[in-house]
Amino acid sequence: MAASRVYVYGIVHAGRALPPDARGVGRPPAPVRLLPAGALAAVVSDVPDDLRARRRDLMAHQDLLMRLGTDAPVLPMRFGMVAEDARTVEEAVAAATAGHLAVLERLRGRTELNLKATPAQSEIEALVRADAGVRRLMTQVRRTPSYEGNVRLGQAVAEGLARRAAEAVEEVLPALTALADDFVRGPDVPGCVLNGSFLVPKAVSERFRAEVERFAAAHAERVELRLTGPLPCYSFVPQDGAEPAPPGRPSAQYAVTGS
CATH class of the missing domain: 3.30.70.260 (ACT domain)
Structure with missing residues (x-):
């Protein structure tokens, strides 16, 4: 039944106390509760009938997670995570207890x-001073204006700024x-x-x-x-069943993209 569905905000250690005024998505904002699952608990609420990715609900979802994470770690779920019923949530959380506990420890503090x-x-002049190729194109466009020349110059400026x-x-x-x-x-x-x-x-x-x-x-x-x-x-938070990396071990090397 649709009424039995639950909206999942995140996962915390069992025994956590929710703020007494904790509210979630929907209008009026749905009361939030804990759904125990062994050493863990899921933070859930009822699912609003008109759940959409509205700004008010997106912000309500994020604000609740920020409040929960102030004093203790929380494993956040993306906006819109809905389960068919409470038992589905309990079984899923319990089945992944070891991984969830590892992530919570990694996120602590x-x-x-x-x-x-x-x-x-706003710093095109600095680019022109530093880039001989842009200066050459600019000189050509000034001497012989053309649509193609302006396009090439614009591309060169954009690429130079990005670089x-x-x-x-x-x-x-x-x-x-x-x-x-x-x-x-x-x-x-x-x-x-x-x-x-x-x-x-x-x-x-x-x-x-x-x-x-x-x-x-x-x-x-x-x-x-x-x-x-x-x-x-x-x-x-690991995706697609990936194992969490321990604190201090990069899960990805940094990369920079530019035109």
């Missing part, structure tokens, strides 16, 4: 910070990965030369943020950096 890097679009931004990111990544316990590259984002997430000990999160700000200020003519977080540690 850590948070996710996401870094996006984009080319500094300078990617080079700048390569310079800062070693310092940032040294402060983090793990780093993974996320899906490509249009306009970005990097979309990466860091698993950062909460004790050094402000130092991490300061390092990003320092580098961004020093290299503003090449790259713009946007740091988002703290976030639920979505990027460091």
Whole structure:
């Protein structure tokens, strides 16, 4: 029956106490409860009849996970995780207890910070000074204007800005990965030369943020950096049955893409 379905927010250690006012998705926001499964418990609620990926529900899902992760680790589920009934959740959680416990230990005292890097679009003059090829194309277009020439120049400028931004990111990544316990590259984002997430000990999160700000200020003519977080540690939860890596062991080497 549809009424028996449950919405799953995440997995925590058994014995956790939920905030008394904990609410989840839906309008009105659904009361949240714990569904025990041995050494673990799933954080669940009823499923709203009109569940959609609306901003209010996306934010309610994330805000609850952030509250849960303030004092103890939580293994986050992506928005929209719905099970047919409570027994399905209990059996699934119990069957993967060892792996879930390992992930929770890995996430203890850590948070996710996401870094996006984009080319500094306002610094074309700096690119022209540094790139002889762009200067040559610009001179040709000024002498002999044409549509094709303008297209080639535009492409060269875009590629040059992206290249300078990617080079700048390569310079800062070693310092940032040294402060983090793990780093993974996320899906490509249009306009970005990097979309990466860091698993950062909460004790050094402000130092991490300061390092990003320092580098961004020093290299503003090449790259713009946007740091988002703290976030639920979505990027460091194994997918498709993969085994979790222990704390400190990278699950992926950093990579930078550019045009």
